[in-house]
Amino acid sequence: MFARRAQILQRQRQALQDDNRSGLPSKLSVNFRKYLVLAGVTVFAAAGDSMLSHGMKQTGGISVNHLQGVIFAVLNPWVAVGILLLLAFFATYMTALSWADLTYVLPATSLGYVILALVARFVLHEHVSPLRWLGIVLITGGVGFVAGGPSLTERHPAHLQPESSESGDEVSVVAAAAKAPLLAKDARNGAPQVGVKGES
Amino acid sequence: MKAVYTWSAILAIVFASVVGDVLLARAMRQVGDVGALWRRAGLGVVIGRTLGNPIFLLGVAAMAVAFFSLLFALSWGDVSLVAPAAASLTFIGNAVAAKIFLHEKVDRRRWIAASLVAAGVALLAG
Numbered sequence: 653m654f655a656r657r658a659q660i661l662q663r664q665r666q667a668l669q670d671d672n673r674s675g676l677p678s679k680l681s682v683n684f685r686k687y688l689v690l691a692g693v694t695v696f697a698a699a700g701d702s703m704l705s706h707g708m709k710q711t712g713g714i715s716v717n718h719l720q721g722v723i724f725a726v727l728n729p730w731v732a733v734g735i736l737l738l739l740a741f742f743a744t745y746m747t748a749l750s751w752a753d754l755t756y757v758l759p760a761t762s763l764g765y766v767i768l769a770l771v772a773r774f775v776l777h778e779h780v781s782p783l784r785w786l787g788i789v790l791i792t793g794g795v796g797f798v799a800g801g802p803s804l805t806e807r808h809p810a811h812l813q814p815e816s817s818e819s820g821d822e823v824s825v826v827a828a829a830a831k832a833p834l835l836a837k838d839a840r841n842g843a844p845q846v847g848v849k850g851e852s
Numbered sequence: 853m854k855a856v857y858t859w860s861a862i863l864a865i866v867f868a869s870v871v872g873d874v875l876l877a878r879a880m881r882q883v884g885d886v887g888a889l890w891r892r893a894g895l896g897v898v899i900g901r902t903l904g905n906p907i908f909l910l911g912v913a914a915m916a917v918a919f920f921s922l923l924f925a926l927s928w929g930d931v932s933l934v935a936p937a938a939a940s941l942t943f944i945g946n947a948v949a950a951k952i953f954l955h956e957k958v959d960r961r962r963w964i965a966a967s968l969v970a971a972g973v974a975l976l977a978g
Contacts, residue, residue, distance in 0.1 A: 685887065746902065747887065749880040754873055754950045755958050758943060759965040765976050787975030794968030797961055805957035 686751065690760050692744035698764035700737030702771065707731035752803040759798040766791050858929030861921055865938040868918035870945040874953050875911030882907065936977035940970035
C-alpha cells in the first residue's frame with residue numbers, strides 16, 4: 653500500500669519533469685481533445701445501443717432454450733456494427749475515466765439519453781410525451797451543472813497523471829533488478845564496471 | 853411476488869454496475885492519462901497496461917454480472933420499469949460510491965447534477 657503510494661508520488665514528480673521538459677500542447681487543444689473523448693462516449697453509446705436494438709428486433713427474440721440464436725444474431729450487420737460501436741464506447745469511456753472523476757464522466761455523458769430521444773422524435777417520428785421532454789430538460793440541466801465544474805477534484809492522491817513518465821518506471825526497475833546479480837558476479841570476478849554501461 | 857423478484861434483480865443490477873464503475877475508474881486512475889501514455893509509449897503499452905490490471909478485469913467481471921442481472925430482471929419485469937429504475941439508481945449509487953471509495957469530492961454541484969440526471973433518466977425512459 654505504502655509502496656504503491658510512493659511509486660505514484662515518484663511518477664507524479666517524473667510527470668511534472670516531463671511536462672516541463674517537452675513543450676506540451678497548449679491547454680486549449682488538450683481541453684478540446686478531452687471534450688472530443690466525452691462526445692465520443694456519448695455518441696458511441698447512443699448509436700451502439702440503438703443499432704443493437706434495431707438489429708435484435710430484426711433477428712427476433714432469443715429464447716433461453718435456443719441460446720445458439722445469439723451466435724446467428726451477430727451475423728446481422730446492425731448487430732455487428734452495434735457491437736463495434738459499443739467497443740468504441742468502452743475504449744473512450746476508459747480513456748475519459750483515466751483523467752476525470754467518475755462523478756464527472758457519468759453525468760457529462762448522459763446526453764446520450766437526450767440524443768436517443770431526439771432521434772426518436774425527429775428521425776423515427778415517434779411521439780415524445782411532455783413528461784419525456786421534461787426528462788430531457790432535467791438531464792440537460794444536470795449536464796450543464798457538472799460541465800461547469802472541474803473534471804478532477806483535488807482530493808485525489810494521484811490526480812497528476814500517475815504514469816505519464818517515459819518508457820515506464822517498472823521496466824527500468826525490473827532491468828535494474830535483473831542486472832543486480834550480474835553486477836555482484838562481475839564484482840566477484842573483479843570486473844565491476846561491465847553492467848553499468850547501459851544505464852543512464 | 854413477481855414485483856419482489858423484479859426489484860431484487862434491479863438492486864442486483866445497480867449494485868453490480870456501481871461496483872464495476874468504481875473498479876474501472878480506480879483501474880484507469882492507476883493506468884494514468886491514456887492520451888499522454890499513448891503519445892509517449894504507444895498504443896500497445898496502453899492496452900497491455902489496461903488489460904493487465906487486475907482491478908480492471910474485476911471491473912469487467914462486475915459489469916458482466918450487471919448485464920446478466922439485467923437479463924434476469926427483464927425476464928420478470930417490463931423494460932419500461934427495469935431500464936429507467938436501474939439507470940437512475942445507478943447514477944445516485946455511483947455518486948455515493950465515488951465519494952466513499954474513490955475519495956472524489958462530490959460537492960453540491962455534483963449532487964445536483966447526479967440527481968437531475970437520475971430524475972431525467974427516470975422520466976425519459978419511463
